[in-house]
Structure formats: structure tokens, C-alpha cells
Amino acid sequence: MRTQVGIIGAGPAGLLLSHLLHLEGIDSVILESRSRQYCEQRIRAGLLEQGSVDLLNDTGLGDRMNREALVHDGIELCFDGKRRRIDIHELTGRQVSIYGQQEIVKDIIAARLAAGGKIIFEAQAKEVGGFEGDKPFIRYVHEGIEHRLDCDYIAGCDGFHGISREAIPADIFKGYDRQYPFAWLGMLVQAKPTADELIYCHHPEGFALFTMRSSTVSRLYLQVEVDEDAKNWSEDRIWDAFHRRLGQHDGLEVSMGPLSQIAVTPMRSFVTEPMRVGRMFLAGDSAHIVPPTGAKGMNLAIADVSVLARAFIAYYKKNRTDLFDAYSATCLQRVWRAQHFSWWMTSMMHPVAGSAFDNERQIAELEAVTSSRAGSTFLAENYSGLPLASWREPV
CATH class of the missing domain: 3.30.9.10 (D-Amino Acid Oxidase, subunit A, domain 2)
Structure with a gap:
């Protein structure tokens, strides 16, 4: 079998990438090791930044989300017996929405299959190769038979324990943990x-x-x-x-x-550099993990894919490769911002066992953040998400 973009993983990153490529007439095939039922039922993240909501609406995926999502204007921080509210909407003009990752997965799977998209469930990827040259391929096993998917490019959206990141040569790979x-x-x-x-x-x-x-x-x-x-x-x-x-x-x-x-x-933080090697690109959890305190995991996956889709569109529509070259640096700038915010929230909210100094310092920090408009705005801006660039039209 042959396709333009071979995608490993039917989580939010892989599914959304396939959907965005389809909207621009670019062919893709998704290989997913789990069953459709498992993908649609596994409970993961549930908070969407404003930019993620806007992107899903812009691409025709927001109908059920708009009916069922719980839209929030703020969050509460409790400490030292007090409850303090951060009014995100008043501070930034943005909101956040609660809509489970499994619901987004259901919506995109339904959209891809309705459009004739190719998703092969229970297909275990065993090898990715050729991506440092010009003939990438993915070997996988489906129903006990080994198959080969040839493609122009590979998108590794197979999570932290997938094979994509592991295939990066050791002399190129750099991990921060x-x-x-x-x-x-x-x-x-x-x-x-x-x-x-x-x-x-x-x-x-x-x-x-x-x-x-x-x-x-x-x-x-x-x-x-x-x-x-x-x-x-x-x-x-x-x-x-x-x-x-x-x-x-x-x-x-x-x-x-x-x-x-x-x-x-x-709880862990992890970042892979680079997120692109030759004709293989990493997106979502295969490239980075954040502690869930800042609610950034799924939103970072969506942001990665918006950048990657833009690069594919530039290549297939205008024969441009500059956005491929910029992919890793563009994504990592946002990833490290999200890592900092997630670390900051995690460090501020979790008491440190055996350290009275750190715990008193955390209370003082929470007091400073919630009593200062500048501090509250910093939290609100990062929590509701940095702006997403348009995925549709290459610059």
C-alpha cells in the first residue's frame, strides 16, 4: 500500500492531522495498534484551550463539542483555607472548555470514516525506515499478517511509548527529562x-x-x-x-x-529534540510529555499538528520545504513555554514533603499570584493558551 503521509497513532494528533490533510486533498493512512473501541473509550485529558476550540470549529469538527462542552470563564485556587478565583475571560477575553479527549477522538474518527479516510485499527507498527532518505516506509502487522506502507513522509503520533521516537538515531536524538x-x-x-x-x-x-x-x-x-x-x-x-x-x-x-x-x-516532563529527522516528524506525546497540572498535553498535540499540516500543505500545494525545515524549532518554542507553565503550576500547587520553608513559600506565591492583576493575567494567558497560527494558508 502507498500513501502520501503515513501516520502512526489514532489519538488526537494523528486523527486531526489526517483530517486537516484531507481538507486540502492530501492523502494519508493511519495505523493504530489498538481497537476503535479502545481509542474511543480511554479516558485522557479533558480541557481545551480557546485556540484548540477555534481550530476544531474552523475544520468542521465542533458540532457536538459546541452542544456538549462545558465552557468556563475561570478557575479557582484554594490555599490556606481561602478560595481565590482567576477570571480568565475578564483578564484575557478567552475561555476554556471541558470536552473529553475520547469525545474528540470519536468525532474525528467518525469524520474520517465518513469521508472515506483510511484508519487501520489493531495494526501494530513494527518498523519505521527510509526516512533519512527519500523512501520512507512503515512495516506493521494486521490480523497476523505483516504489511508495508510506503509513503512520502511519516508522522509519528504514537505516544510516549511508540516506536517513532525510538527510531531516531542516537547521535541525533536529545531528550530532556x-x-x-x-x-x-x-x-x-x-x-x-x-x-x-x-x-x-x-x-x-x-x-x-x-x-x-x-x-x-x-x-x-x-x-x-x-x-x-x-x-x-x-x-x-x-x-x-x-x-x-x-x-x-x-x-x-x-x-x-x-x-x-x-x-x-x-508526574513527569519530557521533551525530544529535534521533532523532525529527514522525512519523519514527531507530534504530540511522542515528542513531549507535560505534567497535567497545566492542562497542556492534548492542546500541545493540536498545536503541533496545526504547524505540521501547514508544512505539508506548503509542500504539496507550492513545492515548498522551508516549513518542514522550521517545524521542529517552531513547535519547540511553544513546547518549552508550555513546559515552563506546567512546571510552575506543579511546583506551586504541590506541597513538598518535609520542607516547611517550601510550603510557606508556596503559600506566599499563591497569595502573590491571586492578589496581583499582573500575576493573575500571567496565569490566565498561559492557562487559556497561546494563540495558534492558521494551519490552512502557508505564509
Whole structure:
């Protein structure tokens, strides 16, 4: 089989790239190791920046999102027994939207299949090659048979554990990694949201986050030890921790309900340089990981793809390669901004075990951010997202 752009991974990055290329008449094939059902049901990120929402609307993918998404004008920061609201819309004119990653995946899969797009599920990519020359290929196994996909270019959108990044030669690859000394215990709650907006809580016992996935499903997180086992957390223990960490702030009452999908997520930051080697490009989690405190993971994937689609359009429509050459530097500028913001939010909100100095410093920092318009604006601008350049028309 042959195509113009071979895409590995049917997450938001790979699916959106295929959709954008289709809109400009550029052919692609997506190889996905998991089943369609798995892709459409796995719970991941849920917050969209204003630019991501605008891009989805601009490309015809926003109908269900506009009906079902929860649009927020701000967030709350809780600390030292106080609740402080950051009014994102008033400070920046922008908003954020809650719409689960799995819902975006459903929407784009439906759009691609309706348009005759080629997505091969349960196709395990085994090798990427030829990308340092002019004949890239992907070998994959589907239904027990090995196949080869020849293409002009490869887009590695196969996540942190995929084969794309691993195929970069060692003398070219450079990775930046940071492991955080704590993790998040996350869960879904079948209950009406506790509040209308996200609540970030700094508490001496540990960070807590309230968010939501819909008007009937909430998503909760607790800071735990990095080697914590989710099996150690009974429902009673979880609710006790949430009531202590969140419920002590101005009488906030935590909505309770049945818990599900309880799991521990380690916190890490990772960046790959470069994001392009020859005729292979990395996008999304295959190129970078951010701690979820800043809600940047899915939005960075969308930003990468908007830059990459623009480069492909310039090449196939105008025979230009300059945007290919600029791809890695363009994306990494935004990636490092997002890394800084995610690190800053994470460092400010998570108490440091055994360090009274750091914990008092964090309270002072939160006080400074929430009592200063300049500090609140910095948070609001980064949280709601840096502007996205147009993906459609190459400069």
C-alpha cells in the first residue's frame, strides 16, 4: 500500500492531522495498534484551550463539542483555607472548555470514516525506515499478517511509548527529562460537579484537583507518593482525603457518588529534540510529555499538528520545504513555554514533603499570584493558551 503521509497513532494528533490533510486533498493512512473501541473509550485529558476550540470549529469538527462542552470563564485556587478565583475571560477575553479527549477522538474518527479516510485499527507498527532518505516506509502487522506502507513522509503520533521516537538515531536524538517526586491518584465520580469551574487546591496533606467530564461525571485527583498503589485507596479513604483537602475552604461541599477507573499517574516532563529527522516528524506525546497540572498535553498535540499540516500543505500545494525545515524549532518554542507553565503550576500547587520553608513559600506565591492583576493575567494567558497560527494558508 502507498500513501502520501503515513501516520502512526489514532489519538488526537494523528486523527486531526489526517483530517486537516484531507481538507486540502492530501492523502494519508493511519495505523493504530489498538481497537476503535479502545481509542474511543480511554479516558485522557479533558480541557481545551480557546485556540484548540477555534481550530476544531474552523475544520468542521465542533458540532457536538459546541452542544456538549462545558465552557468556563475561570478557575479557582484554594490555599490556606481561602478560595481565590482567576477570571480568565475578564483578564484575557478567552475561555476554556471541558470536552473529553475520547469525545474528540470519536468525532474525528467518525469524520474520517465518513469521508472515506483510511484508519487501520489493531495494526501494530513494527518498523519505521527510509526516512533519512527519500523512501520512507512503515512495516506493521494486521490480523497476523505483516504489511508495508510506503509513503512520502511519516508522522509519528504514537505516544510516549511508540516506536517513532525510538527510531531516531542516537547521535541525533536529545531528550530532556524531569521526574517529579509524587504522583496523582485519579478517578471518575458519577456525581454532579462540586462546582461550576475547576478547583486547584494546595493543602498541607497534598494537592487536590476537582474537574469534570460532563454535567453528571466529575474527575478528581489527589497527590500521592510516586510509588503508591491504587489498591491501597478504598472509597472511604479517598472521600476522607477529599473532604479534608477541599472541604475546609470556605465551606466547599464535595459532591459524592460511585467511583470508577481509580489509577495512579506519575508526574513527569519530557521533551525530544529535534521533532523532525529527514522525512519523519514527531507530534504530540511522542515528542513531549507535560505534567497535567497545566492542562497542556492534548492542546500541545493540536498545536503541533496545526504547524505540521501547514508544512505539508506548503509542500504539496507550492513545492515548498522551508516549513518542514522550521517545524521542529517552531513547535519547540511553544513546547518549552508550555513546559515552563506546567512546571510552575506543579511546583506551586504541590506541597513538598518535609520542607516547611517550601510550603510557606508556596503559600506566599499563591497569595502573590491571586492578589496581583499582573500575576493573575500571567496565569490566565498561559492557562487559556497561546494563540495558534492558521494551519490552512502557508505564509
